Amino acid sequence: MLAVVIFGVVLLSSVQVETKFKSLHCTNYNKTLGEIKLCKIKAINRYRNSISIQFRQKTTVHNVNMRLELFKRANGWRPFLYNISFNLCDFLSKRNNMIVRLGYEYIKPYIPITNYTCPFKKGHLIKVTDLEFDIEKFRIRFPIETGEYAIQLSFIVARIVTLTLNGSAEYYNYREH
Ligand SMILES: *[C@@H]1O[C@H](CO)[C@@H](O)[C@H](O)[C@H]1NC(C)=O
Ligand SMILES: *[C@@H]1O[C@H](CO)[C@@H](O)[C@H](O)[C@H]1NC(C)=O
Ligand SMILES: *[C@@H]1O[C@H](CO)[C@@H](O)[C@H](O)[C@H]1NC(C)=O
Ligand SMILES: *[C@@H]1O[C@H](CO)[C@@H](O)[C@H](O)[C@H]1NC(C)=O
Numbered sequence: 001m002l003a004v005v006i007f008g009v010v011l012l013s014s015v016q017v018e019t020k021f022k023s024l025h026c027t028n029y030n031k032t033l034g035e036i037k038l039c040k041i042k043a044i045n046r047y048r049n050s051i052s053i054q055f056r057q058k059t060t061v062h063n064v065n066m067r068l069e070l071f072k073r074a075n076g077w078r079p080f081l082y083n084i085s086f087n088l089c090d091f092l093s094k095r096n097n098m099i100v101r102l103g104y105e106y107i108k109p110y111i112p113i114t115n116y117t118c119p120f121k122k123g124h125l126i127k128v129t130d131l132e133f134d135i136e137k138f139r140i141r142f143p144i145e146t147g148e149y150a151i152q153l154s155f156i157v158a159r160i161v162t163l164t165l166n167g168s169a170e171y172y173n174y175r176e177h
C-alpha cells in the first residue's frame with residue numbers, strides 16, 4: 001500500500017495534471033421550499049475554473065436526508081465508488097460519517113458558515129463560492145484514473161427529492177516534453 005502511494009506521488013510530480021468542471025446542474029423540485037439564486041461555472045483561466053451555488057430557503061426545514069452519488073463517464077454515466085444516503089441534520093451535529101466528513105472538510109473553505117445545524121431556517125442563504133476542483137486532494141486518498149467524473153447531491157425532505165445539484169469534472173494529465 002505504501003509503495004503504491006509513493007509510486008503515485010513520484011508519478012504525480014512528473015506529469016502535468018489538469019482538472020476542470022465541465023457541467024453543473026441545479027434542479028429545484030419544490031419552489032415552496034426555496035429558490036436557486038445562483039448556479040454557475042466561472043473560468044479563472046484557460047486551465048482552471050470554479051463553481052458557485054446559492055440557494056435561498058423560503059420555508060424552515062427541520063429534517064433533511066441526502067444522497068451522494070458518484071459517477072464515471074464510460075458509455076454514459078456509470079455508478080462509481082460511492083452511493084450513500086445519510087441524514088444531514090445528524091451529520092451536521094455529530095459529524096458521524098467518515099466519507100461525508102471528507103467531502104465536508106473539502107468544501108469548508110468555500111462556505112461562509114461552517115457550523116450549520118438544523119433546522120434550516122426560512123430566509124437563510126446557503127452558498128458555496130468559487131469552489132475549485134483540486135484533484136491532488138482526492139488522489140491522496142483515492143486512486144483516481146483520468147476521465148470524466150460526476151457527483152450528484154440530492155436533498156430529500158419528507159421522502160421527496162426537493163433539490164439536486166450535480167456537476168461533472170474532467171481530469172486528465174499529460175507528460176511534460
Ligand atoms: C413542497 O414542500 C412543502 C413544504 O414541505 C410541502 O408541503 C409540499 O407538499 C411540497 N410540494 C411538493 C410538490 O412536493
Ligand atoms: C443509489 O442508490 C439508490 C437507492 O438504492 C438508487 O435508487 C440509485 O439508483 C443508486 N444510484 C446509482 C448511481 O447507482
Ligand atoms: C456559529 O458560529 C457563529 C460565529 O462563530 C456563532 O455566532 C453562532 O452562534 C454559531 N452557531 C451555532 C449554531 O453554533
Ligand atoms: C445531472 O443533472 C442533469 C439535469 O437534471 C441530467 O441531465 C444529468 O444526467 C445529471 N448528471 C448525472 C451524472 O446524473
